[in-house]
Structures are given as structure tokens and as C-alpha cells.
Amino acid sequence: GESVGLHLPTLSVQEGDNSIINCAYSNSASDYFIWYKQESGKGPQFIIDIRSNMDKRQGQRVTVLLNKTVKHLSLQIAATQPGDSAVYFCAENVDYGQNFVFGPGTRLSVLP
């Protein structure tokens, strides 16, 4: 079936650098996307969302970019900090339904 996937399972960045985490989705009907951060021993934590009528949305130190043409979603983290180390999941939603489909996750490691 259609599913959400990720290009890179792990990403290591130097503290202070920018991070880019990518996500590919295959369901062209998906119209709402969320990025979640999951720290060890914790549940997924909402970071930022974007609806399909937008191609960019900015939060505090984070930006989500949506390219519907190639079905690609990315999360950019500016000035990455040690506290950003976690697994990041993208999730897609169709027609504002209740079933979010999560991607497999990317582990972000911030090096000192």
C-alpha cells in the first residue's frame, strides 16, 4: 500500500550547523503533514505541520518545505543544538482523516 518513507535513516551534524531531514510520500491524496520529534523514552512531540495548499511554513528554528510535484517533505532545523538529538518522523494524513501514516524515522545526532 501507499506509505511514507525517508531517504536517510541517520543524520549526524555539527552543533550550530543546519540540519535537513527528508521525507518522501507516495499518496498523492495526502493533504496534511506533520513532523514529530521523539526523544528516547518519550512519545512523539509535535514540531510543525503544513497543509497541502502551502509549500513552506516556518516555526521557531524550524522550517517545513512541501513539494507536491515530487511528493517530498523536508524539515530544516537552524543552528542545530544538542537538544535536537532525537528521531524525527514525518506523518501524512488524507482528507483530514484520523489515521496518520508515520514514516520510519530519521535519527538526528548532534556532534559537539
Place this chain on the structure above:
Amino acid sequence: EPEVTQTPSHQVTQMGQEVILRCVPISNHLYFYWYRQILGQKVEFLVSFYNNEISEKSEIFDDQFSVERPDGSNFTLKIRSTKLEDSAMYFCASDQGPGKRHFGDGTRLSIL
């Protein structure tokens, strides 16, 4: 910020036994969810609950699973006869409608 709380944090159960996982969603939320995450894998949707009934469920949520909102604050997931493959983290979540979904920190279920 209000939180979704889950108890217990870790549950160890013999195979074939019944287990009940408990959650207290955020008080003004209307939609409640259970998700499962097998170790090292992605988060999987199990079921959504709205207006005192199941509104959507995945193929994982078979007859062995049930959910209940026994009072105005608790939301439970019951597994009638546990199997080894039920071992996973179980996350409860809630929201006011499709959008920013808040997750609890999970219950680790270990089946022996």
C-alpha cells in the same frame, strides 16, 4: 502545557493474559487514539475514538483489542489474550480534531 498521561510506564504480562493500558487524554480534547511502536520501528495507528465510539481502526486492531472510555477522563486499551508479538510501546494520543495531536510518553508492554 497540558499533557496526555499514561500508566503504567512498563507492563510485564504472561502470554495469554489480559492487559489493560490506561490513558488520561487532555481534558478538552474530543478525539482519542492508540498507536503502537515495535522496538526500532515506526509508529503505527491502531484506533481512533470519538463521541464514545470507534471512528476508525487499522487492520492491526483485531478482535483481541478493545477500547473504552469508562468515565470522563480515562481512555483504556484492552488486549484480551496477549501474544508475544504484542510486545511494543503503546502510545495514547488526543486532539480537538485533525491537527496537532498530543502523544503520551507510552507504556512499554513486554509479553513473556
